[in-house]
Amino acid sequence: MSRLSKFLIAVILGAAAGLFYGWVVNPVEYVDIAPESLRVDYKTDYVLMVGEAYQVDHDLGQAVRRLALLGSSAPTDIVANALSYALQHEYASQDLSLLQLLGESLLTWNPNLEVPTP
Amino acid sequence: MSQDRRGSWYLLTGAVLGVVMGLFYSWVISPVEYVDAPPYALRVDFKDEYRALVAAAYLYSNDLLRAEDRLAQLKDDEIAQSLAMQAQRALADGRPEGEVRALGSLAMALAGGISPQATTIATSPILIDTPTTPAGTSTPLLIQPTASPSTSPQLSPSQTSTVPGQGPTNTIQPTRTATSTPTQGAPFVLFETELVCNPDQTQPLIQVEVQDAAGQPVPSIELVVAWDGGEDHFFTGLKPELGLGYADFLMTPEVVYSLRLSVGGQAVEDLTAAECLTEDGNRYWGSWMLRFIQP
Numbered sequence: 001m002s003r004l005s006k007f008l009i010a011v012i013l014g015a016a017a018g019l020f021y022g023w024v025v026n027p028v029e030y031v032d033i034a035p036e037s038l039r040v041d042y043k044t045d046y047v048l049m050v051g052e053a054y055q056v057d058h059d060l061g062q063a064v065r066r067l068a069l070l071g072s073s074a075p076t077d078i079v080a081n082a083l084s085y086a087l088q089h090e091y092a093s094q095d096l097s098l099l100q101l102l103g104e105s106l107l108t109w110n111p112n113l114e115v116p117t118p
Numbered sequence: 119m120s121q122d123r124r125g126s127w128y129l130l131t132g133a134v135l136g137v138v139m140g141l142f143y144s145w146v147i148s149p150v151e152y153v154d155a156p157p158y159a160l161r162v163d164f165k166d167e168y169r170a171l172v173a174a175a176y177l178y179s180n181d182l183l184r185a186e187d188r189l190a191q192l193k194d195d196e197i198a199q200s201l202a203m204q205a206q207r208a209l210a211d212g213r214p215e216g217e218v219r220a221l222g223s224l225a226m227a228l229a230g231g232i233s234p235q236a237t238t239i240a241t242s243p244i245l246i247d248t249p250t251t252p253a254g255t256s257t258p259l260l261i262q263p264t265a266s267p268s269t270s271p272q273l274s275p276s277q278t279s280t281v282p283g284q285g286p287t288n289t290i291q292p293t294r295t296a297t298s299t300p301t302q303g304a305p306f307v308l309f310e311t312e313l314v315c316n317p318d319q320t321q322p323l324i325q326v327e328v329q330d331a332a333g334q335p336v337p338s339i340e341l342v343v344a345w346d347g348g349e350d351h352f353f354t355g356l357k358p359e360l361g362l363g364y365a366d367f368l369m370t371p372e373v374v375y376s377l378r379l380s381v382g383g384q385a386v387e388d389l390t391a392a393e394c395l396t397e398d399g400n401r402y403w404g405s406w407m408l409r410f411i412q413p
Contacts (some may be wrong), residue, residue: 007132014136022144030152030159035168037152045188046171053174057216066171069164091353 036071040085043070047082048095051102060109063102079103132354157191165192169204173220182227190229201225202337202362203357222338225355228364229334236363274303305383306339306410315394320390322369323405324377330355331412335363340380345373350381372402379410 030037035046047067054063067075083099092097152159157168171187176185186197205221228397251301286413306328314325328336337355354365362404369375371391378385394404 003128007128009128010132011136011139014133015140016136017133018140018144022140030155032161033152033155033159033164035160035164037155038157039154041189042157046168049171049175049188052178055172056174056178064169068169108267 035069038070040087043084044082044091044109046070047079047102048086048091048099051079051090051098054102054105060105064106064109064111075109076103076106123168133178158193160192166207168192169201170208170217170221173201173224174217176224177220178226186228191266192411197364198225198228198337201228206353207336218338220356222353225337225362226330230338282313305381306379306412308384308386309411310407310409311386312409313392313394313404313406314406315402317394317396317402319405320402321405322371322403323377324367324369324389324408325405325407326354326365326367326377326408327407328363328365328379329412335361335410336412337362339363339365341365341367341377343367343375343377345375364407377408383410 007027011013033044038046047070050063050066053066068079070078073081078090079102083096083103086096112117146386155164160168166191169192172185174189175188176182179365189197189201192200201221201223208218208221239342324343328339330336335354337353339354341352341354342349343352350367352365352367356365357364367375367377369389369391373390375389376385376387377389389406390404391403393402395401
Protein backbone atom coordinates (compact mmCIF):
# COMPACT_ATOMS: atom_id res chain seq x y z
CA MET A 1 0.00 0.00 0.00
CA SER A 2 1.41 3.34 -0.98
CA ARG A 3 2.06 6.09 1.49
CA LEU A 4 -0.61 8.21 -0.16
CA SER A 5 -3.21 5.52 0.39
CA LYS A 6 -2.24 5.19 4.01
CA PHE A 7 -2.39 8.94 4.39
CA LEU A 8 -5.88 9.09 2.93
CA ILE A 9 -7.02 6.28 5.18
CA ALA A 10 -5.66 8.19 8.16
CA VAL A 11 -7.60 11.26 7.08
CA ILE A 12 -10.79 9.25 6.79
CA LEU A 13 -10.26 7.61 10.16
CA GLY A 14 -9.60 11.00 11.70
CA ALA A 15 -12.78 12.42 10.25
CA ALA A 16 -14.71 9.37 11.40
CA ALA A 17 -13.29 9.80 14.89
CA GLY A 18 -14.36 13.43 14.88
CA LEU A 19 -17.86 12.56 13.79
CA PHE A 20 -18.10 9.76 16.36
CA TYR A 21 -17.09 12.20 19.06
CA GLY A 22 -19.54 14.81 17.86
CA TRP A 23 -22.49 12.53 17.32
CA VAL A 24 -22.08 9.80 19.95
CA VAL A 25 -19.65 10.69 22.69
CA ASN A 26 -20.54 14.34 23.02
CA PRO A 27 -23.62 14.99 20.92
CA VAL A 28 -25.29 18.33 20.52
CA GLU A 29 -27.48 19.28 23.45
CA TYR A 30 -30.32 21.67 22.93
CA VAL A 31 -29.94 24.36 25.52
CA ASP A 32 -30.82 28.03 25.64
CA ILE A 33 -32.76 27.94 22.43
CA ALA A 34 -35.38 30.44 21.34
CA PRO A 35 -39.01 29.52 20.74
CA GLU A 36 -38.53 29.83 17.00
CA SER A 37 -36.48 26.62 17.15
CA LEU A 38 -39.28 24.62 18.68
CA ARG A 39 -40.68 21.63 16.86
CA VAL A 40 -43.67 22.46 14.72
CA ASP A 41 -46.19 20.82 17.04
CA TYR A 42 -44.86 22.78 19.99
CA LYS A 43 -44.95 25.92 17.89
CA THR A 44 -48.54 25.25 16.99
CA ASP A 45 -49.44 24.73 20.61
CA TYR A 46 -47.61 27.95 21.45
CA VAL A 47 -49.72 29.84 18.91
CA LEU A 48 -52.81 28.16 20.30
CA MET A 49 -51.88 29.40 23.76
CA VAL A 50 -51.47 32.88 22.37
CA GLY A 51 -54.95 32.55 20.96
CA GLU A 52 -56.34 31.39 24.27
CA ALA A 53 -54.62 34.19 26.14
CA TYR A 54 -55.91 36.69 23.62
CA GLN A 55 -59.46 35.63 24.37
CA VAL A 56 -58.83 36.64 27.97
CA ASP A 57 -56.87 39.87 27.69
CA HIS A 58 -57.93 41.04 24.22
CA ASP A 59 -54.51 42.60 23.91
CA LEU A 60 -53.52 42.26 20.30
CA GLY A 61 -50.19 43.95 20.85
CA GLN A 62 -49.34 41.42 23.52
CA ALA A 63 -50.35 38.61 21.20
CA VAL A 64 -48.11 39.99 18.48
CA ARG A 65 -45.20 40.31 20.88
CA ARG A 66 -45.68 36.72 21.93
CA LEU A 67 -45.85 35.53 18.35
CA ALA A 68 -42.72 37.49 17.52
CA LEU A 69 -40.76 35.00 19.62
CA LEU A 70 -41.55 32.41 16.98
CA GLY A 71 -39.55 34.17 14.31
CA SER A 72 -39.48 37.13 12.03
CA SER A 73 -42.41 36.06 9.87
CA ALA A 74 -45.53 38.16 9.88
CA PRO A 75 -47.84 37.29 12.78
CA THR A 76 -50.58 36.37 10.34
CA ASP A 77 -48.24 33.94 8.59
CA ILE A 78 -47.27 32.36 11.89
CA VAL A 79 -50.91 31.86 12.79
CA ALA A 80 -51.71 30.60 9.30
CA ASN A 81 -48.94 28.02 9.55
CA ALA A 82 -50.21 26.92 12.93
CA LEU A 83 -53.75 26.72 11.63
CA SER A 84 -52.60 24.69 8.67
CA TYR A 85 -50.78 22.25 10.93
CA ALA A 86 -53.75 22.07 13.26
CA LEU A 87 -56.06 21.29 10.40
CA GLN A 88 -53.78 18.59 9.07
CA HIS A 89 -53.59 16.96 12.46
CA GLU A 90 -57.26 17.31 13.23
CA TYR A 91 -57.09 19.52 16.26
CA ALA A 92 -60.31 20.00 18.19
CA SER A 93 -62.72 22.39 16.55
CA GLN A 94 -62.54 24.71 19.55
CA ASP A 95 -58.79 25.00 19.09
CA LEU A 96 -59.17 25.60 15.39
CA SER A 97 -61.64 28.35 16.03
CA LEU A 98 -59.28 29.98 18.51
CA LEU A 99 -56.51 30.01 15.94
CA GLN A 100 -58.87 31.35 13.36
CA LEU A 101 -60.14 34.09 15.64
CA LEU A 102 -56.59 35.09 16.43
CA GLY A 103 -55.76 35.20 12.75
CA GLU A 104 -58.81 37.28 11.98
CA SER A 105 -57.98 39.70 14.76
CA LEU A 106 -54.41 40.07 13.56
CA LEU A 107 -55.67 41.19 10.19
CA THR A 108 -56.91 44.32 11.90
CA TRP A 109 -53.75 44.90 13.87
CA ASN A 110 -51.98 48.14 13.20
CA PRO A 111 -48.52 48.41 14.74
CA ASN A 112 -48.65 52.18 14.42
CA LEU A 113 -51.40 52.26 17.00
CA GLU A 114 -49.33 50.41 19.54
CA VAL A 115 -48.46 52.31 22.68
CA PRO A 116 -44.79 51.81 23.46
CA THR A 117 -44.22 49.78 26.57
CA PRO A 118 -41.85 51.53 28.97
CA MET B 119 17.42 7.12 4.21
CA SER B 120 15.40 10.28 4.37
CA GLN B 121 12.17 8.31 3.93
CA ASP B 122 12.99 6.16 6.94
CA ARG B 123 13.60 9.25 9.01
CA ARG B 124 10.08 10.49 8.26
CA GLY B 125 8.66 7.38 9.94
CA SER B 126 4.86 7.21 10.36
CA TRP B 127 4.24 10.81 11.30
CA TYR B 128 2.40 11.30 8.06
CA LEU B 129 -0.37 9.03 9.40
CA LEU B 130 -0.86 11.25 12.42
CA THR B 131 -0.78 14.27 10.16
CA GLY B 132 -3.50 12.70 8.04
CA ALA B 133 -5.64 11.91 11.07
CA VAL B 134 -5.32 15.44 12.41
CA LEU B 135 -6.11 16.83 9.00
CA GLY B 136 -9.21 14.63 8.89
CA VAL B 137 -10.41 15.90 12.25
CA VAL B 138 -9.80 19.48 11.18
CA MET B 139 -11.73 18.92 7.99
CA GLY B 140 -14.60 17.37 9.93
CA LEU B 141 -14.75 20.26 12.34
CA PHE B 142 -14.50 22.78 9.53
CA TYR B 143 -17.42 21.10 7.82
CA SER B 144 -19.53 20.89 10.95
CA TRP B 145 -18.75 24.36 12.26
CA VAL B 146 -18.37 26.48 9.11
CA ILE B 147 -19.84 24.83 6.06
CA SER B 148 -22.81 23.16 7.69
CA PRO B 149 -23.13 24.42 11.25
CA VAL B 150 -25.69 23.03 13.62
CA GLU B 151 -29.14 24.47 13.22
CA TYR B 152 -31.38 24.23 16.20
CA VAL B 153 -34.67 22.93 14.93
CA ASP B 154 -37.32 20.63 16.27
CA ALA B 155 -36.29 21.36 19.81
CA PRO B 156 -38.50 20.64 22.80
CA PRO B 157 -39.63 23.35 25.24
CA TYR B 158 -37.33 22.18 28.01
CA ALA B 159 -34.40 23.33 25.92
CA LEU B 160 -35.63 26.91 25.96
CA ARG B 161 -33.49 29.59 27.49
CA VAL B 162 -34.48 30.48 31.03
CA ASP B 163 -36.20 33.73 30.12
CA PHE B 164 -38.10 32.03 27.32
CA LYS B 165 -39.17 29.35 29.78
CA ASP B 166 -40.61 32.12 31.91
CA GLU B 167 -42.47 33.44 28.89
CA TYR B 168 -43.71 29.93 28.18
CA ARG B 169 -44.98 29.46 31.73
CA ALA B 170 -46.69 32.83 31.67
CA LEU B 171 -48.35 31.91 28.42
CA VAL B 172 -49.50 28.55 29.75
CA ALA B 173 -50.97 30.35 32.75
CA ALA B 174 -52.69 32.93 30.58
CA ALA B 175 -54.12 30.20 28.40
CA TYR B 176 -55.29 28.36 31.50
CA LEU B 177 -57.33 31.38 32.53
CA TYR B 178 -59.22 30.94 29.31
CA SER B 179 -59.74 27.21 29.24
CA ASN B 180 -59.54 26.23 32.90
CA ASP B 181 -58.16 22.97 31.56
CA LEU B 182 -55.79 21.92 34.27
CA LEU B 183 -54.73 18.71 32.57
CA ARG B 184 -53.75 20.56 29.46
CA ALA B 185 -51.86 23.17 31.46
CA GLU B 186 -50.07 20.44 33.37
CA ASP B 187 -49.17 18.69 30.16
CA ARG B 188 -47.80 21.88 28.70
CA LEU B 189 -45.78 22.68 31.77
CA ALA B 190 -44.47 19.13 31.92
CA GLN B 191 -42.68 19.85 28.65
CA LEU B 192 -40.42 22.21 30.57
CA LYS B 193 -39.35 19.37 32.85
CA ASP B 194 -39.38 21.48 35.99
CA ASP B 195 -38.85 19.53 39.18
CA GLU B 196 -41.71 21.19 41.02
CA ILE B 197 -44.19 22.65 38.59
CA ALA B 198 -46.39 24.45 41.11
CA GLN B 199 -43.42 25.81 42.97
CA SER B 200 -41.81 27.04 39.76
CA LEU B 201 -44.99 28.89 38.93
CA ALA B 202 -45.32 30.35 42.40
CA MET B 203 -41.74 31.54 42.37
CA GLN B 204 -42.15 33.02 38.93
CA ALA B 205 -45.26 34.81 40.13
CA GLN B 206 -43.21 36.35 42.90
CA ARG B 207 -40.45 37.33 40.52
CA ALA B 208 -42.99 38.81 38.16
CA LEU B 209 -44.46 40.79 40.99
CA ALA B 210 -41.07 42.04 42.08
CA ASP B 211 -40.15 42.95 38.52
CA GLY B 212 -43.32 44.93 38.06
CA ARG B 213 -44.77 42.66 35.41
CA PRO B 214 -48.41 43.21 34.45
CA GLU B 215 -50.86 42.32 37.15
CA GLY B 216 -52.71 39.98 34.83
CA GLU B 217 -49.60 37.90 34.34
CA VAL B 218 -48.96 37.68 38.06
CA ARG B 219 -52.53 36.65 38.73
CA ALA B 220 -52.51 34.09 35.96
CA LEU B 221 -49.35 32.50 37.29
CA GLY B 222 -50.73 32.54 40.80
CA SER B 223 -54.04 31.05 39.75
CA LEU B 224 -52.41 28.20 37.93
CA ALA B 225 -50.00 27.60 40.79
CA MET B 226 -52.93 27.42 43.15
CA ALA B 227 -54.82 25.08 40.91
CA LEU B 228 -51.83 22.79 40.56
CA ALA B 229 -51.35 22.82 44.29
CA GLY B 230 -54.91 21.62 44.63
CA GLY B 231 -56.32 24.95 45.55
CA ILE B 232 -58.93 27.20 44.12
CA SER B 233 -59.16 27.70 40.43
CA PRO B 234 -60.55 30.36 38.17
CA GLN B 235 -63.79 29.97 36.38
CA ALA B 236 -63.43 28.80 32.87
CA THR B 237 -63.64 31.41 30.21
CA THR B 238 -65.16 30.09 27.09
CA ILE B 239 -66.32 31.50 23.88
CA ALA B 240 -69.67 30.04 23.12
CA THR B 241 -69.64 29.77 19.42
CA SER B 242 -72.07 28.55 16.95
CA PRO B 243 -71.13 25.08 15.75
CA ILE B 244 -67.62 25.44 14.53
CA LEU B 245 -67.63 24.81 10.88
CA ILE B 246 -64.55 25.72 9.03
CA ASP B 247 -65.53 24.27 5.73
CA THR B 248 -67.35 25.67 2.81
CA PRO B 249 -69.14 22.48 1.83
CA THR B 250 -70.88 23.82 -1.21
CA THR B 251 -68.14 23.47 -3.73
CA PRO B 252 -69.28 21.36 -6.64
CA ALA B 253 -66.63 18.75 -6.29
CA GLY B 254 -67.54 18.21 -2.71
CA THR B 255 -64.15 19.26 -1.49
CA SER B 256 -63.99 21.47 1.50
CA THR B 257 -61.97 24.62 1.70
CA PRO B 258 -60.86 25.74 5.13
CA LEU B 259 -62.02 29.20 5.92
CA LEU B 260 -59.17 31.69 5.87
CA ILE B 261 -56.82 29.15 4.41
CA GLN B 262 -56.17 30.03 0.84
CA PRO B 263 -55.00 27.03 -1.14
CA THR B 264 -51.88 27.86 -3.01
CA ALA B 265 -50.28 26.34 -6.03
CA SER B 266 -47.34 24.98 -4.17
CA PRO B 267 -48.10 22.75 -1.22
CA SER B 268 -44.92 23.93 0.42
CA THR B 269 -46.14 27.49 0.52
CA SER B 270 -47.66 28.62 3.77
CA PRO B 271 -51.33 29.38 3.68
CA GLN B 272 -52.25 33.02 3.84
CA LEU B 273 -54.83 34.69 5.95
CA SER B 274 -57.10 36.73 3.83
CA PRO B 275 -59.93 38.89 5.08
CA SER B 276 -61.71 38.68 1.79
CA GLN B 277 -62.38 35.02 2.33
CA THR B 278 -64.64 35.70 5.20
CA SER B 279 -67.26 37.14 2.94
CA THR B 280 -70.00 35.00 1.57
CA VAL B 281 -69.77 34.34 -2.11
CA PRO B 282 -73.13 34.95 -3.75
CA GLY B 283 -74.59 32.02 -5.52
CA GLN B 284 -72.54 29.44 -3.71
CA GLY B 285 -74.83 28.95 -0.81
CA PRO B 286 -74.09 29.90 2.77
CA THR B 287 -70.54 29.99 3.94
CA ASN B 288 -70.10 28.94 7.48
CA THR B 289 -68.20 31.38 9.62
CA ILE B 290 -67.28 31.37 13.23
CA GLN B 291 -69.41 33.82 15.07
CA PRO B 292 -68.86 34.17 18.77
CA THR B 293 -72.15 34.77 20.44
CA ARG B 294 -70.60 36.05 23.59
CA THR B 295 -67.48 38.00 24.37
CA ALA B 296 -64.96 36.08 26.38
CA THR B 297 -64.24 37.51 29.77
CA SER B 298 -62.01 36.41 32.53
CA THR B 299 -63.74 36.29 35.84
CA PRO B 300 -61.56 34.45 38.28
CA THR B 301 -63.38 33.40 41.37
CA GLN B 302 -61.68 32.69 44.62
CA GLY B 303 -64.16 30.32 46.14
CA ALA B 304 -65.31 30.83 49.70
CA PRO B 305 -63.54 33.62 51.56
CA PHE B 306 -60.72 32.70 53.86
CA VAL B 307 -61.34 33.03 57.56
CA LEU B 308 -58.93 33.51 60.39
CA PHE B 309 -58.54 30.15 62.00
CA GLU B 310 -55.86 30.83 64.54
CA THR B 311 -53.76 33.63 65.95
CA GLU B 312 -50.70 32.66 67.87
CA LEU B 313 -47.73 34.48 69.32
CA VAL B 314 -44.67 32.54 68.29
CA CYS B 315 -41.65 32.87 70.54
CA ASN B 316 -38.57 31.62 68.79
CA PRO B 317 -35.20 32.71 70.18
CA ASP B 318 -33.67 31.99 66.80
CA GLN B 319 -36.06 34.43 65.14
CA THR B 320 -35.94 37.64 67.08
CA GLN B 321 -37.40 40.02 64.54
CA PRO B 322 -41.06 40.92 65.00
CA LEU B 323 -42.88 39.34 62.09
CA ILE B 324 -46.43 38.96 61.00
CA GLN B 325 -46.40 35.39 59.73
CA VAL B 326 -49.29 34.17 57.65
CA GLU B 327 -50.27 30.72 56.54
CA VAL B 328 -53.11 30.28 54.08
CA GLN B 329 -54.72 26.93 53.43
CA ASP B 330 -57.59 25.94 51.24
CA ALA B 331 -60.54 23.81 52.25
CA ALA B 332 -58.50 20.67 51.64
CA GLY B 333 -55.78 21.87 53.98
CA GLN B 334 -53.38 22.54 51.15
CA PRO B 335 -51.18 25.65 51.22
CA VAL B 336 -52.27 28.33 48.82
CA PRO B 337 -49.58 30.37 47.10
CA SER B 338 -49.85 33.81 45.53
CA ILE B 339 -52.50 35.08 47.90
CA GLU B 340 -52.15 38.82 48.18
CA LEU B 341 -52.08 40.16 51.72
CA VAL B 342 -52.64 43.78 52.55
CA VAL B 343 -51.07 45.14 55.69
CA ALA B 344 -51.97 48.66 56.71
CA TRP B 345 -50.90 51.00 59.45
CA ASP B 346 -51.43 54.62 60.30
CA GLY B 347 -50.19 56.42 57.24
CA GLY B 348 -49.10 53.46 55.19
CA GLU B 349 -49.98 50.24 53.44
CA ASP B 350 -48.03 47.41 51.92
CA HIS B 351 -48.79 44.26 49.99
CA PHE B 352 -47.11 40.90 50.18
CA PHE B 353 -47.85 37.43 48.88
CA THR B 354 -47.83 33.87 50.05
CA GLY B 355 -45.33 31.56 48.41
CA LEU B 356 -42.44 34.00 48.42
CA LYS B 357 -40.50 31.63 50.64
CA PRO B 358 -41.37 28.22 49.25
CA GLU B 359 -38.95 26.55 51.61
CA LEU B 360 -41.34 27.55 54.40
CA GLY B 361 -44.41 26.45 52.51
CA LEU B 362 -46.30 27.61 49.47
CA GLY B 363 -48.96 29.17 51.68
CA TYR B 364 -46.52 31.05 53.87
CA ALA B 365 -45.75 34.75 53.92
CA ASP B 366 -44.30 37.15 56.45
CA PHE B 367 -43.99 40.86 57.04
CA LEU B 368 -41.50 42.64 59.28
CA MET B 369 -43.20 44.87 61.81
CA THR B 370 -41.84 48.05 63.29
CA PRO B 371 -42.23 48.04 67.08
CA GLU B 372 -44.99 50.22 68.50
CA VAL B 373 -46.77 50.50 65.17
CA VAL B 374 -50.29 49.09 65.05
CA TYR B 375 -51.11 47.06 61.97
CA SER B 376 -54.15 45.56 60.42
CA LEU B 377 -54.01 42.73 57.94
CA ARG B 378 -56.45 41.38 55.43
CA LEU B 379 -56.47 39.19 52.37
CA SER B 380 -57.06 41.07 49.17
CA VAL B 381 -59.46 38.35 48.04
CA GLY B 382 -61.70 39.29 50.92
CA GLY B 383 -62.54 37.69 54.18
CA GLN B 384 -61.86 38.50 57.75
CA ALA B 385 -59.44 41.32 58.64
CA VAL B 386 -57.16 41.15 61.63
CA GLU B 387 -56.82 44.38 63.58
CA ASP B 388 -54.50 45.77 66.23
CA LEU B 389 -51.40 43.77 65.50
CA THR B 390 -48.35 45.11 67.28
CA ALA B 391 -44.94 43.71 67.95
CA ALA B 392 -44.99 41.64 71.12
CA GLU B 393 -42.15 40.58 73.34
CA CYS B 394 -41.16 37.16 74.54
CA LEU B 395 -38.98 36.17 77.47
CA THR B 396 -36.16 33.68 77.53
CA GLU B 397 -35.73 31.38 80.51
CA ASP B 398 -33.14 33.69 81.94
CA GLY B 399 -35.41 36.69 81.62
CA ASN B 400 -34.06 38.27 78.47
CA ARG B 401 -36.57 39.88 76.16
CA TYR B 402 -36.81 39.45 72.43
CA TRP B 403 -39.40 40.06 69.75
CA GLY B 404 -41.94 37.40 69.02
CA SER B 405 -43.95 36.97 65.85
CA TRP B 406 -47.65 36.74 65.23
CA MET B 407 -48.67 33.65 63.34
CA LEU B 408 -52.00 34.05 61.59
CA ARG B 409 -53.56 31.02 59.99
CA PHE B 410 -56.26 31.52 57.40
CA ILE B 411 -58.31 28.66 56.08
CA GLN B 412 -61.04 28.29 53.57
CA PRO B 413 -64.08 26.73 55.21
